Amino acid sequence: QTVVTQEPSLTVSPGGTVTLTCASSTGAVTSGYFPSWFQQKPGQAPRTLIYSTINRFSWTPARFSGSLLGGKAALTLSGVQPEDEAEYYCLLYYGAAHLWVSGGGTKLTVL
Amino acid sequence: EVQMVESGGVLVQPGGSLRLSCATSGFTFSAFWMNWVRQAPGKGLEWVANINEDGSEKYFPDSVRGRFTISRDNAKSSVSLEMNSLTAEDTAVYYCVRGTTQPGMDVWGQGTTVTVSS
Numbered sequence: 438q439t440v441v442t443q444e445p446s447l448t449v450s451p452g453g454t455v456t457l458t459c460a461s462s463t464g465a466v467t468s469g470y471f472p473s474w475f476q477q478k479p480g481q482a483p484r485t486l487i488y489s490t491i492n493r494f495s496w497t498p499a500r501f502s503g504s505l506l507g508g509k510a511a512l513t514l515s516g517v518q519p520e521d522e523a524e525y526y527c528l529l530y531y532g533a534a535h536l537w538v539s540g541g542g543t544k545l546t547v548l
Numbered sequence: 549e550v551q552m553v554e555s556g557g558v559l560v561q562p563g564g565s566l567r568l569s570c571a572t573s574g575f576t577f578s579a580f581w582m583n584w585v586r587q588a589p590g591k592g593l594e595w596v597a598n599i600n601e602d603g604s605e606k607y608f609p610d611s612v613r614g615r616f617t618i619s620r621d622n623a624k625s626s627v628s629l630e631m632n633s634l635t636a637e638d639t640a641v642y643y644c645v646r647g648t649t650q651p652g653m654d655v656w657g658q659g660t661t662v663t664v665s666s
Contacts, residue, residue, distance in 0.1 A: 471651040475593070482643060482659055483585075483593065488652035526593050530651045535607040537583075537595035 439463055441529055443540035448548055449517045457543045458509040459527030465508035470529040472510035474503060477524045477542075487512060514545075522547040550574040550655045552644040557660030560634055568629040568660055570644030577625035578602070581647030584618065584629045586640035587659075594640075597629060598647065612638075634664045 440462040449455040459472060466472060474487040487493060487503035490510065500518070504511045510527055527540045556568040570582070583598040597618040599606050606618050612631075620627040627644060641659040648654050 473652050482656045484656065485652075485654050488648050488654065489650045494654060528593070528595070528653070532651070535605075536609055537598075538609075539585075539593040539595065542592045 439531060439536070439538050441527065441538045441540040443525075443527055443543045445541070446544040446546065448546045449514070451517060451519055451547055453517050454513065454515045455517060455545065456506070457512045457514075457525055457527075457545070458506065459511070459529065459540050460509045461529055463531075466505065466510045466529065468505065469532065470510070472503065472505075473528040474501075474510075474512045475526045475528065476521075477526065478522075483526065517547055519547050521545065550646065552646065552655060552657030554642060554644050554657045554660035557642060557662045559663045559665060561666050562635055562664055564634050564664070565630070565632045566634065566662060568631070568642055568644075568662070570627045570629075570657060572625045572627070572644075572646070575646070577620075578622040582618075582620060582627040583645040583647055583653050584627075585643045585645050585653070585656075586638075586662075587643070588637075588640040591640075596642075599627065631662070634662075636664050638662060639664045 442460045468490045471489050475483040477483040486497045491503045500516045502513050524542045526542045551573045553571045584596050599618045615633045617630045643659045644657040645653040646655045
């Protein structure tokens with residue numbers, strides 16, 4: 438069974454920078470896994486921030502950026518705002534099996 | 549504005565069946581893959597089904613394969629999820645999510661809640 442792993446929780450100060458990562462039990466994450474990142478606040482539906490590793494949507498603040506880092510997918514928040522406190526999920530595509538697998542989420546606290 | 553509105557979530561007994569629907573608007577429905585993603589109470593996201601633009605390709609994870617089926621009506625811009633042999637582990641909020649042109653998902657609906665309990 439394929440497992441996608443994220444940090445359970447991270448804390449960052451307002452104005453700071455934090456990087457969330459997303460690892461696959463099958464090995465290094467590459468662009469071929471089309472990593473996506475989602476933000477979810479309590480009581481709300483998830484919102485997609487990043488798709489295909491690095492691509493933002495029109496609604497994605499510029500302080501959010503996606504990348505590959507050390508064999509993992511990464512989401513970096515630069516100049517963190519209090520409203521960035523949320524749960525963040527990554528999603529990887531395992532094309533050979535036509536499957537999408539999500540990580541368990543990272544609870545980001547802005548303190 | 550791109551919108552997805554899910555419906556059909558209810559309380560259902562174990563072993564029962566349910567059909568969820570997702571009505572969409574604001575985009576050319578027939579040009580996009582569509583997905584269903586669920587979230588159990590207090591848990592993370594789990595992708596449960598997707599379907600390609602013309603309905604000829606459908607994929608499911610092991611957890612629901614053989615019990616769930618997905619279909620779409622391009623004339624009505626809607627996608628459905630048929631769920632059978634439901635168990636308590638299927639209790640979740642079910643989201644309808646549009647696919648992106650590359651593999652991925654972009655716009656989410658607000659979700660519909662399915663509770664499986666006796």
